[in-house]
Amino acid sequence: MLKKAGFIICCLLILPIAQYCSQKSSEIYVNGGFEAKSSDGDNPEGWRVSGLSEMADYVEFRWDEEVARSGQRSVSIHIKEDFPEQNLGDSIVYYETKKFKYEKAKTYEVTGWIKTQNVKNPAFLEVQCKGWPKANEAWKVVKTYSSTGSKDWAQLMGSFARYKGRKDQAYFQIRVGIPLSKNEGSEVWFDDIQLRILDD
Numbered sequence: 001m002l003k004k005a006g007f008i009i010c011c012l013l014i015l016p017i018a019q020y021c022s023q024k025s026s027e028i029y030v031n032g033g034f035e036a037k038s039s040d041g042d043n044p045e046g047w048r049v050s051g052l053s054e055m056a057d058y059v060e061f062r063w064d065e066e067v068a069r070s071g072q073r074s075v076s077i078h079i080k081e082d083f084p085e086q087n088l089g090d091s092i093v094y095y096e097t098k099k100f101k102y103e104k105a106k107t108y109e110v111t112g113w114i115k116t117q118n119v120k121n122p123a124f125l126e127v128q129c130k131g132w133p134k135a136n137e138a139w140k141v142v143k144t145y146s147s148t149g150s151k152d153w154a155q156l157m158g159s160f161a162r163y164k165g166r167k168d169q170a171y172f173q174i175r176v177g178i179p180l181s182k183n184e185g186s187e188v189w190f191d192d193i194q195l196r197i198l199d200d
């Protein structure tokens with residue numbers, strides 16, 4: 001009787017582990033460690049700076065060789081101390097990946113690491129989708145925020161479920177960045193951004 005009970009308990013313990021192990025995931029390369037160079041050698045491959053307007057003089061984007069969570073590099077955004085106070089609404093500055101096709105039957109997970117210095121309005125990791133039902137229609141499927149203040153590397157994570165729209169029309173981009181409002185004198189670093197497709 002005891003043996004039988006032990007066997008059943010073992011099965012109950014092993015089953016969730018087996019299920020966990022069978023849930024495979026495959027990584028999509030995004031150069032999220034920011035180690036690989038673009039063909040011109042001046043930027044991390046696959047990422048571009050965005051969201052800048054007339055505020056460019058007050059924002060520094062760095063492909064940073066001094067701070068890294070892994071490897072030799074990260075990317076950072078520094079908003080200068082003399083950033084003029086004004087009504088900026090929801091304006092953000094960010095690094096953005098290229099476009100990835102949004103596969104209808106897939107579930108995705110995105111993770112990344114962020115380090116902050118003197119942040120007052122939280123930085124973020126987000127995924128923005130575009131392209132359906134209208135070409136310029138955009139919506140967020142992931143938006144996760146950093147802590148405020150000055151914190152060592154911390155992980156941000158989000159998953160987004162399968163795309164319910166029509167096939168082959170939508171795409172998404174990963175963004176890491178910071179709002180301009182209230183963040184004068186702050187700096188953020190990002191490293192080890194990963195994108196995975198989770199099998200169902």
Ligand SMILES: [Ca+2]
Pocket residue numbers: 032033034035068069070071072073074191192
């Ligand atoms: Ca790195």
